[in-house]
Amino acid sequence: MIKSVAMQAYKNAMQDAQELSQQVRSTTQRKKPVEGFGETLTDSLSKVNEMQGEKSRMIEEFASGKTQNVHELMISMQKAGVAMQMTSAVRGKIISAYQEIMRMPF
Structure with a gap:
């Protein structure tokens, strides 16, 4: 058994x-085929732009009195802020890498 x-x-x-x-x-x-660096960067920038637009929309709605949800507004603002900080850090790294490549002797 x-x-x-x-x-x-x-x-x-x-x-x-x-x-x-x-x-x-x-x-x-x-x-699906792997995206290139440029496509990945473009997609990431468009997502950050969408987050910034969403943040602006939510601020306008809160200021006009259409919504009273402070929590969602603060979350949206934090997401957009972190995304912008990350984008700025990546931009700095890309510029640094480009400058390093330009200093290389060929």
């Missing part, structure tokens, strides 16, 4: 593992 239950559990586990393996294979085969 115990042997048959254990054997059935083992078979079920193996079947689940095979199904998961097939899902992983099918997912990795349909992978």
Whole structure:
């Protein structure tokens, strides 16, 4: 009795593992091509721009009295601020790397 239950559990586990393996294979085969650095940078900048726009919209709505949700406003402001700080840091690193490359002798 115990042997048959254990054997059935083992078979079920193996079947689940095979199904998961097939899902992983099918997912990795349909992978889209890797984006270039420029495309990734452009996408990131557009997301930061959207966050800034959302922040401005929420500030206007709060100031006009349309919404009273201070928590959402503060969260939006913090997200936009952190995104802008990160963008500024990345910009600084890119400029630094560019300057370093320009100093290299060829």
